[in-house]
Amino acid sequence: MKKRLVFISGTAAVVALAFVLFAFNKEPQDNAFEIAKNLQIFTTLYKEVNSYYVDELNPSKTMRTSIDAMMKSLDPYTVFISEDEIEDYRTRTTGEYGGIGATIGTRNNKVLVIMPHEDTPAKRAGLKIGDEILQINEVKVNAKNYNDVSKLLKGQPGTEVELIIKRYGATQTEKVKIKRERIKINHLPYYDIFEGNIGYVQLTEFTAGAAHSIQKAVEELKNKGAKSIILDLRGNPGGLLHEAINLANLFIPKDVDVVSTKGKIAEWNKTYKTLKMPLDMAIPLVVLINGNSASASEIVAGVIQDYDRGVLVGQRSFGKGLVQSTRLLAYNCQAKITVAKYYTPSGRCIQAIDYSQKDKDGKAGKIPDSLRRAFKTRAGRTVYDGAGLEPDIVLEKEELSPIAQNLIAKNLLFEYANEYVLKNPQPNVKSAKDFVLSDADYQNFVAWVKNKDYAYTTDLEKNFQNLVETAKKEKVYDNLQSDFNLLKSKIAKNKEADLTTFKNEIRELLEMEICTRYFYEKGQVEARFDDDKELAEAIKILKEPKRYQEILKKK
Structure with a gap:
């Protein structure tokens, strides 16, 4: 059904609004004139721009831009929700929707299955982490239209959706038919x-x-x-x-x-x-x-x-x-207002x-x-x-090292976990708590990742470059160039050793990714336990009743 944008005259809008303002008495009366005046200005401006701007405008898009700018000027939580967005908003508040029960995301310009959730149609249909979605029903998908993918997967419970997927490492595609169900997001994983x-x-x-x-x-x-x-x-x-x-x-x-x-x-x-x-x-x-x-x-x-x-x-x-x-608005729209x-x-x-x-920049x-x-x-x-x-x-x-952040950002840990599970389809342990990536396995990762693009800039390199620029600005660089070259060489060697220096940190992250493939959401949680300092401190406090009571009584 086509949507129509209804224009009303500036005067009519002002009269209608003024009636609402005084009828509900939610605004101080001394603000009513200012509100009505500015609405009339906006209405006439909107009509003039839409009528005479040199290029053809999309009236709904132009209006949405102005609405979003107004809301943004208030706080991040005051937002306009269009009719098209109501279902997503309802999902966020109720935790329920009609769909297949999988988290979908983009990695390296591909639309991938990130997590098929337990006891859902997606999991029962055999979808796995890393599966690439190429087509939904008759619609071909890619990272550029990712926002549409979620809408295509959702629908009335009982209806069927057909996916064309490509498994990680496979050369052929597969066709998977899934019947949608009422999905309840698991808030207690x-x-x-x-x-x-x-x-x-x-x-x-x-x-x-x-x-x-x-x-x-x-x-x-x-x-x-x-x-x-x-x-x-x-x-x-x-x-x-x-x-x-x-x-x-x-x-x-x-x-x-x-x-x-x-x-x-x-x-x-x-x-x-x-x-x-x-x-x-x-x-x-x-x-x-x-x-x-x-x-x-x-x-x-x-x-x-x-x-x-x-x-x-x-x-x-x-x-x-x-x-x-x-708050309910016209045309099935809503506003979430602080x-x-x-x-x-x-x-x-x-x-x-x-x-x-807020400052002059609106911050x-x-x-x-x-x-x-x-x-x-x-x-x-x-x-x-x-x-x-x-x-x-x-x-x-605890902040992640620059190399760990980079490996995550470039999806290399995600990709290697798929590679690892492709070669090791079954886990050698019964629980993610017991899974350990061996030194030999880690060295396999190091060899694998060195053939990938994982270039990054460390804080030390940034500071070094600032030092060089300062030396050039103060015209002392030529005298210090040999020292700078030596320092640059040492920094480069340290960076080359980062995969060894931060081995424990990177290995923990790899273990979590791999356990997610084997044990899904439960594995994702359990794999963090052996390096969870907050959890360890909580356990320590609860095992010391005297200390627990002292904390609660301390003035």
Whole structure:
């Protein structure tokens, strides 16, 4: 069905808008004239540009550009959602969609299967990581139209989709028919028992049912002998507010504050309390967070910290203390608008960036330390607002070496994992926890990768080049040229040795990629455990009850 763009006169638009403004009384009346005036200016400008611009314009595209620019000037979370984008938005909030159940991505200008998820049509049809998708039904696909691939794979449950794929290392293509199903994104990819009695649960998103999934996992772990719990919220970007409230309710009493929201519209301000009896108020608890733990993750972690209910371990969280509300618009469109800030039970707002104050380039800055305020947890520990959550035990974030970053960016680890599994179709271990890449296997990788393009620039090389340019600018380069040449040679030799210098780091990354091929999502998680310093620290704390209590009581 063709979409029509309806033009109305500037005057009619202003009258209609003014009626809406005064009828709902959501804007101060002294702003109504300014809004109406500027809308009239915009309407007449839009018509004039569309009518007289030298080249033919796409009215919808031009309008979308202006809408996106307006939203971008506010904050990253206030966005316009067109009718075409509603389904994707619904998928992100509910975690459900009609499709085949596979994560698709681009690598080296190819559309590849990145992960066929457990118990989905994609997995049952035999799709594997690294399979290249060449055609979906009658449509040939490539990296340039990647955004359309997801739409082609999605559809009504029960309908069939036909793929033409090429396996990694194969010369012939294959035809695969898959019947779509209602797919539920797995927000709980892993939970298990460590060290005999420590339960571990990883939550990746706060989609519908997240709290219930955590409850079932914790109950199962307790039945298996868990005497303490690690809740891993690292990299969790958040999601539904009520799921955060329900999750916090598992560990804190009924009828206590979880989060308060405060915005411009006073009648929307609300304090959310726990509504149910908790699952367990006594079990020792550690929550893992990092710089990508945001929004609902920070609400849960903040509640646990404010009530001294558990210990936070990791790095400072992202700092998203803003609440969005979805508003319905004309023509089945929606707008997700920031309507309030949220506050943890101690009264702090953890929002780290002040979008109301921007520099001349339109860039918002972090809230300065001088404006951050101190608050108290229930036991009297001091916590601060304005910069995310600071863990009770702060561990330095480990940065990857330049060569490791480059091998990831150029998809060489991804490709070699496919190569390895092609030559070794079956794993020699039963679990990813036990998989180790031997020295001989690593040397095979080194020999393989040296024939690939993995050129990169180290920080040392950048600093060296800056030094050379400074020497030339100050006209002393000629006197120091021999020294510079010697230093350049030594830097080059060090760089050549990077595959050996950073062997342990690169091998860990390779093991994770290979385990993902053998054990899929579970293997991806388990392969990280032997080098997970935050997890090791959490286990250490829970094995030392005295230290655990001291952390929670420390003023």
